[in-house]
Amino acid sequence: MEEILEQANKLQNELTEIRHHIHRHPELGLETVKTADFVIEKLKDMGYEPKRIGGNGVIATVGKQTGKCFLIRGDMDALPIEEQADVDYKSEVPGRMHACGHDMHTTMLLGAAKLLKENEEQINGIVKLLFQPGEEIMNGAKSMIEAGVLENPKVDGAFMFHVVSGFPVPTGNIICPEPGNRASSNDAFEIHIQGKGGHGAMPEKSVDPINVAVKVYEAIQAMQCRELPSSQDVTISLCQIEAGSAFNIIPDTAIMRGTLRTFDESTRNYVLKRMAELADGIATLYHASATANSTEGSPTFHVDGSVVIPVRKALEKVFGDTVVDFEQAIGVKSMPGSEDFAYIAQKVPGAFFFISSGNSEDGYKYSMHHPKVRCSDEILYRGAAAYAIAAMAWLDHNN
Ligand SMILES: [Zn+2]
Ligand SMILES: [Zn+2]
Structure with missing residues (x-):
C-alpha cells in the first residue's frame, strides 16, 4: 500500500x-x-x-x-x-x-x-x-x-x-x-395555524392564531425538556414565525418554521409526531386548527x-x-x-x-x-x- x-x-x-x-x-x-x-x-x-x-x-x-x-x-x-x-x-x-x-x-x-x-x-x-x-x-x-x-x-x-x-x-x-x-439528522418542519382574522378592537369575534402559536412554541420547548431523556442530543429550533400585517388586525393565519436535529432515528420520529399532536391539540383547545409538515432531510x-x-x-x-x-x-x-x-x-x-x-x-x-x-x-x-x-x-x- x-x-x-x-x-x-x-x-x-x-x-x-x-x-x-x-x-x-x-x-x-x-x-x-x-x-x-x-x-x-x-x-x-x-x-x-x-x-x-x-x-x-x-x-x-x-x-x-x-x-x-x-x-x-x-x-x-x-x-x-x-x-x-x-x-x-x-x-x-x-x-x-x-x-x-x-x-x-x-x-x-x-x-x-x-x-x-x-x-x-x-x-x-x-x-x-x-x-x-x-x-x-x-x-x-x-x-x-x-x-x-x-x-x-x-x-x-x-x-x-x-x-x-x-x-x-x-x-x-x-x-x-x-x-x-x-x-445528526436534519429535518425542516412547518406548522400552519388557521385562526379567524378580525379587528384588533374586537378579539372576541376572532380566533387569534398568534395566541395559539405562542402556546405551541412553549409546548414544543417543554416537550423537549420534559419528554426526552437527558441522554438524547436533540436540537429543535423554531427559527421563523410569520403572522400579521398591521398593528390593529388580528391575522387569519400564523406559520411557524424550524429545524430538528437528532442523533437517533426513534427520537427523530417521536419529536415529529409529538410536534404535530401538540399543534393540533392546542389549536383545537383555542378553536383554531393546525397542521404540521416536515420536509425530510438526511437521516x-x-x-x-x-x-x-x-x-x-x-x-x-x-x-x-x-x-x-x-x-x-x-x-x-x-x-x-x-x-x-x-x-x-x-x-x-x-x-x-x-x-x-x-x-x-x-x-x-x-x-x-x-x-x-x-x-x-x-x-x-x-x-x-x-x-x-x-x-x-x-x-x-x-x-
Ligand atoms: Zn456543505
Ligand atoms: Zn460538503
Missing part, C-alpha cells in the same frame, strides 16, 4: 489542474451536467467504462468481476455563494462557489480511480466509484439510491471523505471518527465499526501519526451539520473520514461554506491515495 502513496505523489500536478478546472466551473444541486461530462471524459481516458446515473451522477467499477463490492464517493456540487477567496483559480460563474470543497472530493476520487486502475490486479473484489450531485440540497445520495447505485453489483460497504479547513489541524491530517451515530449518519476500523488501520500503516482522532482534532465527537451520505450508510455499513485541507494556524482561517474559504492543493494526492487504500483495505479484510 505504501507504493500507492508514491504513485499518487506523481499525480499531484495533474490533480491540481483538474481541481482548478472544477473550481472555476461550479454547478449547483442535481444539475452538475458539465462536471459529470468532465468526470466521464477523464475516466474514459483512464480505461474505464463510466455510466451516468440518476441524471448527473457518474459510476464506474474497477477490480475483479466477483467478490464483495465497496463504494467510495466524491460529491460534485457547489453552493450559491459569491466567491471572495484569494485564489488565482476563482469561480468563473457569478454567485456560485465550491465553498464546501466538493471540487477537492471529485478530484481526489478521480486520482483514486487512476491509482486503482494502475493496481487493478491487487484489488480483492470490486470498487464502485460514485461521483454524486446534490449533496448540499440533501437529496443527491437518495436519488442515487433510487436510481440503483447500490445494485449491479450489489454494494457491501461504503466510504466518503470530506475536506475541512479552518481548524487547528495540520494540513493533510486524516481525521477518523469513532463508530456510532456521528452526524442520522451511523459510522460503522466494520468500515472505520479496518480502514483506519490501513491508513495508519501508510500515513503514520498524521492519522488522528476526530474528537481531538475537531473538539467534538460528531460532524457539525449533516451529510446526505447518511442515506447510503442507512442501507450498507458506511463511514466518513475528514481530511484537513488547511490548518487555521497556517492562514486557513475560514471554514466550509464561507465565501473566503480556501482548500490547499497540497493534500490532493494524499486524499487520492487514502481513498484507494481505504477501498483496497476494506476488500482485503472482507473477501
Whole structure:
C-alpha cells in the first residue's frame, strides 16, 4: 500500500489542474451536467467504462468481476455563494462557489480511480466509484439510491471523505471518527395555524392564531425538556414565525418554521409526531386548527465499526501519526451539520473520514461554506491515495 502513496505523489500536478478546472466551473444541486461530462471524459481516458446515473451522477467499477463490492464517493456540487477567496483559480460563474470543497472530493476520487486502475490486479473484489450531485440540497445520495447505485453489483460497504479547513489541524491530517451515530439528522418542519382574522378592537369575534402559536412554541420547548431523556442530543429550533400585517388586525393565519436535529432515528420520529399532536391539540383547545409538515432531510449518519476500523488501520500503516482522532482534532465527537451520505450508510455499513485541507494556524482561517474559504492543493494526492487504500483495505479484510 505504501507504493500507492508514491504513485499518487506523481499525480499531484495533474490533480491540481483538474481541481482548478472544477473550481472555476461550479454547478449547483442535481444539475452538475458539465462536471459529470468532465468526470466521464477523464475516466474514459483512464480505461474505464463510466455510466451516468440518476441524471448527473457518474459510476464506474474497477477490480475483479466477483467478490464483495465497496463504494467510495466524491460529491460534485457547489453552493450559491459569491466567491471572495484569494485564489488565482476563482469561480468563473457569478454567485456560485465550491465553498464546501466538493471540487477537492471529485478530484481526489478521480486520482483514486487512476491509482486503482494502475493496481487493478491487487484489488480483492470490486470498487464502485460514485461521483454524486446534490449533496448540499440533501437529496443527491437518495436519488442515487433510487436510481440503483447500490445494485449491479450489489454494494457491501461504503466510504466518503470530506475536506475541512479552518481548524487547528495540520494540513493533510486524516481525521477518523469513532463508530456510532456521528452526524445528526436534519429535518425542516412547518406548522400552519388557521385562526379567524378580525379587528384588533374586537378579539372576541376572532380566533387569534398568534395566541395559539405562542402556546405551541412553549409546548414544543417543554416537550423537549420534559419528554426526552437527558441522554438524547436533540436540537429543535423554531427559527421563523410569520403572522400579521398591521398593528390593529388580528391575522387569519400564523406559520411557524424550524429545524430538528437528532442523533437517533426513534427520537427523530417521536419529536415529529409529538410536534404535530401538540399543534393540533392546542389549536383545537383555542378553536383554531393546525397542521404540521416536515420536509425530510438526511437521516442520522451511523459510522460503522466494520468500515472505520479496518480502514483506519490501513491508513495508519501508510500515513503514520498524521492519522488522528476526530474528537481531538475537531473538539467534538460528531460532524457539525449533516451529510446526505447518511442515506447510503442507512442501507450498507458506511463511514466518513475528514481530511484537513488547511490548518487555521497556517492562514486557513475560514471554514466550509464561507465565501473566503480556501482548500490547499497540497493534500490532493494524499486524499487520492487514502481513498484507494481505504477501498483496497476494506476488500482485503472482507473477501
Ligand atoms: Zn456543505
Ligand atoms: Zn460538503
